[in-house]
Each structure stands twice: as C-alpha cells, then as structure tokens.
Amino acid sequence: MNSAMADTEPTNRRYGKKDWDEVRSGMTPTMSEVRLKALAEESGLSDWPLRGKGEVPSKYIDYTWEELHELHGLAESPERIDLLIDILRETIAFEDPFGEMVATVDAATKREDKIGRNMLRLKIDKEFPLRFSGLAHETVDFCQAEDIRTLGEFAEFSHRMAQNVIVGGDFKALLSALTSGDEQGIARFLPFRPGNKGFHLPEAIGLVLNQLAENERYTLLKRYGAKLGPVETAKANLSKEQTIQLEEVLMVKVIEQCQYFGNQVYELDEKVRSGVTLERIFMVLNDPEKEIIAARVTQRYLQQRRGLATEDEPAKKKSFFGRLFGR
Numbered sequence: 001m002n003s004a005m006a007d008t009e010p011t012n013r014r015y016g017k018k019d020w021d022e023v024r025s026g027m028t029p030t031m032s033e034v035r036l037k038a039l040a041e042e043s044g045l046s047d048w049p050l051r052g053k054g055e056v057p058s059k060y061i062d063y064t065w066e067e068l069h070e071l072h073g074l075a076e077s078p079e080r081i082d083l084l085i086d087i088l089r090e091t092i093a094f095e096d097p098f099g100e101m102v103a104t105v106d107a108a109t110k111r112e113d114k115i116g117r118n119m120l121r122l123k124i125d126k127e128f129p130l131r132f133s134g135l136a137h138e139t140v141d142f143c144q145a146e147d148i149r150t151l152g153e154f155a156e157f158s159h160r161m162a163q164n165v166i167v168g169g170d171f172k173a174l175l176s177a178l179t180s181g182d183e184q185g186i187a188r189f190l191p192f193r194p195g196n197k198g199f200h201l202p203e204a205i206g207l208v209l210n211q212l213a214e215n216e217r218y219t220l221l222k223r224y225g226a227k228l229g230p231v232e233t234a235k236a237n238l239s240k241e242q243t244i245q246l247e248e249v250l251m252v253k254v255i256e257q258c259q260y261f262g263n264q265v266y267e268l269d270e271k272v273r274s275g276v277t278l279e280r281i282f283m284v285l286n287d288p289e290k291e292i293i294a295a296r297v298t299q300r301y302l303q304q305r306r307g308l309a310t311e312d313e314p315a316k317k318k319s320f321f322g323r324l325f326g327r
Contacts, residue, residue: 013078015085017065023088024061032058036087038142043090046083057088115155118181123197124190126152132257134189134207139171151190193284201261201268205294206285208253212293219243221289224296247297254301269302 031039036048036055048055050073060068074080119126128151130143143149148157158175170189177185183194191204212220218236222228223243228236238246258265272278278295285291 014082019085020065020068020081023085023092026092027057027061027088031091032056032061034091035146036084039091040083040087043087045086045090048083048087049077049080057091060084061088114180115158115175115178118178119151119155122181122183122186122192124151124178124186124192125199126150126155128190128199129260130154132191132204132207132260133174134170134210135174136170142171199261200284201257201264202282202284202294204257204261205254205298206282206287206290208250208257209290209293216246217289217293220246220293220296224292226289226292247300250297251301254297258301258305265305268298269305272302 033056035053036050036057039057040046040048060071063071068081069075069078074084118124130140130149130151130153133140133151135143143154143157146157148154154174155178158171173185174189176182177188183192186192187194187203189207191199191201191207193200193203209217215235215237218228218232219238220243222233222236268281271281278298279291282291282294282298285294
C-alpha cells in the first residue's frame with residue numbers, strides 16, 4: 001500500500017496516523033523488546049499472527065504511519081495494524097499505573113547487580129535448569145518459548161523487561177526473591193535451604209513432589225504404609241496400574257535430579273550406609289507427608305544405583321512393602 005492510500009484512512013479502520021504516533025512514542029525501551037505474542041496474551045487481545053523472535057514492538061515503532069503500510073505482513077493485512085496499536089495501547093496503559101515497577105535502563109542495571117550479588121553470595125548456580133525448578137508449568141513453557149533454559153538466562157531475560165508483563169505470577173515472585181535476597185522466597189522455587197549456601201538434593205526432590213496432585217500424594221502415602229484418615233483414604237483413588245506408572249514417572253524425575261547433584265548423591269548414599277535414615281535426611285523438607293514419599297522414592301533409587309535388584313527381584317515384585325521396608 002502506498003502512502004496516498006494510507007492517508008485515505010478507510011472507513012473500516014479504527015486507528016489513524018495520530019494514534020500510531022501516540023503509541024510508538026509511548027513505548028519504553030524495555031517494553032519494546034518484549035514479544036508481541038506475549039504482550040497480546042497479557043492484555044487479553046487476539047493472538048499476534050506473525051511469528052518469530054523478531055516480532056517485537058521495536059521492529060515497527062521506528063516506521064512512520066505511511067511506511068508501516070508498506071511492510072510485509074502488514075501491507076496485505078492492514079487490520080493487523082489496528083491489532084498492533086491495540087497491543088501497544090494496552091501495554092502502555094497497563095504499564096503506567098505500575099510505573100515504579102517498570103525497568104528503565106538504570107533500574108535494570110541496578111536490579112542486575114542485586115541479582116548477581118545475591119546469587120554469588122548464596123552460591124546459587126546460574127546453570128541450574130529451570131525445568132528442575134518449582135515454577136508453574138505454564139511459566140516454564142513460556143521460558144522455553146523464549147529460549148530461557150537456565151537460571152542465569154532467566155535472570156538475564158528479566159533485566160530487559162518490566163516485571164508486570166511477565167506471564168505467570170511466580171516469575172515475578174522468583175525475580176523479586178532473587179533481587180531482594182529473600183531466602184524463603186528463593187526456596188519456594190529453587191532447591192535452596194534457608195540459612196545455607198547453594199542447592200541441595202533433598203530440597204530438589206521435594207520440588208519434584210510438589211508437582212503431585214492430591215490423589216497422587218495420598219495414593220503413594222497409602223502404598224507406603226502411612227496412616228490416613230477416612231477422608232484422605234478416599235482420596236487415594238489411583239488404580240494399581242496408575243500407581244505403578246506414577247512411581248516410574250517420579251523415578252525418572254528423581255534420576256534427573258540425582259544426575260545433576262552427582263556429588264551430593266554420593267554423600268547421601270554414604271550417610272545412609274553409615275546408619276543415617278532417609279527419613280532423618282528428608283526432615284529438612286519440614287513436611288511429614290512429603291518426607292515419607294521422598295524417603296521411599298530415594299531408597300528405591302539408591303537400591304538401583306547400588307545394583308541390588310538382582311536374583312530376588314521376583315520376590316520384590318510380589319511384595320512392594322517388603323522391597324521398601326526390608327520385610
């Protein structure tokens with residue numbers, strides 16, 4: 001579409017040159033680098049139809065109204081320009097009431113310094129995979145879509161955007177905890193033990209168990225011999241086949257964590273061999289139900305690691321409790 005056609009302002013168009021100039025001048029540098037798809041979702045608008053990492057406001061806001069109509073992807077579908085203005089308008093409107101939360105370049109630098117100092121002080125590994133964290137599934141999915149795989153990449157990404165537009169409230173909660181050095185807040189999402197340094201295997205397994213649904217948790221507790229009340233017993237409603245499948249899924253996740261925490265697995269195994277019970281080791285979780293499941297799943301992993309599943313495997317299959325409790 002040429003500039004003359006753009007100036008005619010078709011009657012079915014909702015916006016014009018003045019509207020475009022307002023929104024393009026109202027975008028902050030950080031907001032201009034957020035994907036239009038994410039901004040549209042956050043604003044509750046129609047999905048931005050164009051795909052790719054380059055689909056951010058900064059791709060468009062340097063163009064005049066006339067030039068905008070000549071861009072590939074917009075020229076043939078001018079209604080997308082209206083959607084683009086809708087997205088930018090909603091973003092600006094949402095940003096203004098929370099102006100103190102919007103990261104300017106200076107504020108982003110200060111926040112980056114705080115996060116870096118706190119991670120260094122607490123010995124938090126920047127290479128920790130986000131998929132091992134306690135972030136909600138939708139937040140992890142969002143991060144993966146943005147090619148954010150590790151905690152360091154998470155922190156780096158957060159420096160470039162305003163907190164109030166991140167999809168998933170737990171993203172902001174973790175970011176806030178890392179920025180302020182809130183150890184309890186960090187422990188909510190990462191295998192961190194308040195009052196200590198670094199990440200810990202028991203807490204990592206605890207994060208895995210946080211993903212269990214209520215009926216899954218009570219089914220495992222019942223299977224492992226925990227005393228349940230009538231209400232909890234009724235919720236333990238998984239079939240035998242479903243329970244076995246659940247245990248296998250848990251084992252895969254525990255193995256992944258143990259592979260990451262290689263040295264700590266060796267230390268934990270040595271403690272168990274010396275007489276320290278897994279129940280005692282997992283008391284740091286401060287959740288009796290979670291401690292029971294964590295101890296049983298970890299015991300199974302250690303048995304496999306030591307290569308104990310040999311000639312008596314058929315008997316273990318016949319008596320699951322015998323396999324776990326040695327009876």
